Amino acid sequence: MTYQALMFDIDGTLTNSQPAYFRVMKQVLAEYGHTLTIAEAQTTFPMAAEQAMAELGIPADQFDQFQARYEAVMAEHYQDIFLFPGIMEMLDQVPDDVQLGIVTSQRRNELESGMAQYHLLDLMAVMVSADDTPKRKPDPLPLLTALDKINVAPKDALFVGDSLSDEQTAAAAGVDFGLAVWGMNPNANHQQVAHRLENPAAVVALFK
Known part of the structure; x- marks a missing residue:
């Protein structure tokens, strides 16, 4: 070629990284009163952060707070x-x-x-x-x-x-x-x- x-x-x-994404996103969403199915994880996994948060029902005015929390929890799972x-x-x-x-x-x-x-x-x-x-x-x-x-x-x-x-x-x-x-x-x-x-x-x- x-x-x-x-x-x-x-x-x-x-x-x-999808297994780690599923665990982390599920934990953080639970803190916001949301659940996460495997199908939803597959759908949002390739999305940009803002698009994924919108898809999962996080209000736009909470994006920054949610993203910061997601990154903090994900930092505990980099070894995964x-x-x-x-x-x-x-x-x-x-x-x-x-x-x-x-x-x-x-x-x-x-x-x-x-x-x-x-x-x-x-x-x-x-x-x-x-x-x-x-x-x-x-x-x-x-x-x-x-x-x-x-x-x-x-x-x-x-x-x-x-x-x-x-x-x-x-x-x-x-x-x-x-x-x-x-x-x-x-x-x-x-x-x-x-x-x-x-x-x-x-x-x-x-x-x-």
């Missing part, structure tokens, strides 16, 4: 977030002339704190979080901003993600989408997929 850049989502793509098997090997084996990046709906503090236990962020040429652009995925702005920072055209990049939101982001940005099958929601109906990647090693195989 001729891709000059590989952009990655984090949750559900690089990290198996694991990289999917083969992720570091995949990142190490991608050709050196391919730039790596992260495009996530996580806030910068959550991104850096959650990944501190790994050396994954050291490999990234660019990272765009929810704090870096006024719009969130599935708007194309975060992905286009990341590519602009490393001077790579959309046609020369691949965005690897697990969710419909990631697929929509790539399509809107004019970027090929690689579906991380290892982390995808089995109920999702993906339509615009350039590559179905069964495991992280399949990403490396694109360059052989």
